[in-house]
Amino acid sequence: MIFKVYYQESATEVPVREKTKTIYLEAESEKDVRLKLSHRNYNIELVQKLEGKYLEYEQNHANYQLEQV
Known part of the structure; x- marks a missing residue:
């Protein structure tokens, strides 16, 4: 399965859109994604x-x- 991950580069920063x-x-x-990252x-x-359709888009x-992790 393919997952799209939204993230901030630093865990110590306050999230800013x-x-x-x-x-x-x-x-x-999803657990596997979090383990890989x-x-x-x-x-x-x-x-x-x-x-x-969302994946195709x-x-x-x-x-x-x-990303190769």
């Missing part, structure tokens, strides 16, 4: 599973690139 970044990961579950100091705001977006 304008600084929110996204990455795309392939994982088995646990070594990074991210403040994860949301992990969203992508499927169907994201894959056609210019910023779509699967």
Whole structure:
């Protein structure tokens, strides 16, 4: 499954919408995504599973690139 992760680069910073970044990961579950990213100091705001038309839309977006973790 493909997941879209919304995060802040530092877990110590207060979340600010304008600084929110996204990455795309392939994982088995949301828990698996969080485990794969646990070594990074991210403040994860949301992990969203992508499927169907929404996945197709994201894959056609210019910023779509699967992160290798």
